[in-house]
Amino acid sequence: MVLSWKENLPQELQEKVAKVEKKIQPKLDEIDEQVLYNQQRVLELFRKHHVGEEDLVPSTGYGYDDMGRDKLEEIYADYFKVDDALVRPQFASGTHAIAVALFSMLRPNDTLYYLTGMPYDTIQEVIGLAGNKPGNMKEYSINFKTTELVEGNVDYEQARKDIMDPSIKVVAIQRSLGYSTRASFTVDKIKKMIEFVKEVRPDVNIFIDNCYGEFSESIEPTFYGADLMAGSLYKNAGAGLVKSGAFLVGRQDLIDGAGSRLTVPGAGKSEGATWGYLRDMYQGFFMAPHTTGEALKGMIYTAALCEEMGMDVAPKWDAPRTDIVQTVTFGQPDPMVKFCAAIQHYSPMNSFVDPIPYHQEGYEDDVVMASGSFIEGSTIELSSDGPLRDPYMLYIQGGLSYAHDKIAITRAVNDTFYKKG
Structure with a gap:
């Protein structure tokens, strides 16, 4: 019974x-x-990269020659169809990964442009739109612009004008809704946004805040030419197993730059010990779908x-x-x-x-x-x-x-x- x-x-x-x-x-x-x-798709990548017990052995100290970490990043890069990845427990959160990505691409007097309207609260703090915490982008003379959404959708007519500002170096797209009342953007809609940016401003880097989005569809924004993308390991990609961390995936030079920002120039992504995290990170990615x-x-x-x-x-x-x-x-x-x-x-x-x-x-x-x-x-x-x-x-x-x-x-x-x- x-x-x-x-x-x-x-x-x-x-x-x-x-x-x-x-x-x-x-x-x-x-x-x-x-x-x-x-x-x-995930299973085939584990098979392709010959994942074995030896890949779960963590590193300490500087984390040089961490083969398991490097292989996991190759798997992430393969899954998201990009050049390289940075998958690290040293990221405190998805917001931290986003901040590392943006700061690594922007310099004083550059402008960060959000195509999808105002970003959510914690990113506003990073930019300096809310609060007045030390180290925000405003303090580094990094500017911000956005085109407000119209009924929850990108205003392409206005965006075409706004995006022509030559100081704009990064165009950001936020997939999830944050604390707004709009709908989250499907990958098909993000694909249209990426195509629009590449047509109007092919010289800028396209950044995707993908938090909450991984594995929610069978396609991802990086399949359509996004240059750099961030996600959290205690959201979808960690499957409730990974205790801390986040990831960036994207173009080789941008991942190198983010690695230098996360650690230090010279060491970059070759440093960063994985302590006891590797087993959870591998298993989390396998369980994520x-x-x-x-x-x-x-x-x-x-x-x-x-x-x-x-x-x-x-x-x-x-x-x-x-x-x-x-x-x-x-x-x-x-x-x-x-x-x-x-x-x-x-x-x-x-x-x-x-x-x-x-x-x-x-x-x-x-x-x-x-x-x-x-x-x-x-x-x-x-x-x-x-x-x-x-x-x-x-x-x-x-x-x-x-x-x-x-x-x-x-x-x-x-x-x-x-x-x-």
């Missing part, structure tokens, strides 16, 4: 869950096919169930997906905070903690966050966060397993809308 996980839920909610399960099954089947395709697929399924379920409850969601459950982020709009703070708290309460770690909105470095508004994750800040694990500002939108992401997402989101709906007291 198989017992039901839904038996303690209100009858009305059980019926809604059953309706959602049936409705989304064809979409889940599509994700399974995508996972198989991406998994096959599957784990990302589980997160995508969880977000499809989240969208469908929350929509069934009458909430505004983006993307819709049946819309194309390009990252592991799902937004749910509450319109007021109390249910948003309550839903976020329920996600915390149905997490494997710190389930007894109540999330309280607070000011966090790098963000302008108070933020509420739930992350009962095994790795601090991991967003391939189920988490949710959002700024306490209109329209009170919660950003839900991740999930190591579809089963966990399903249980936690259903319980969050129950605790927010059904549970009394």
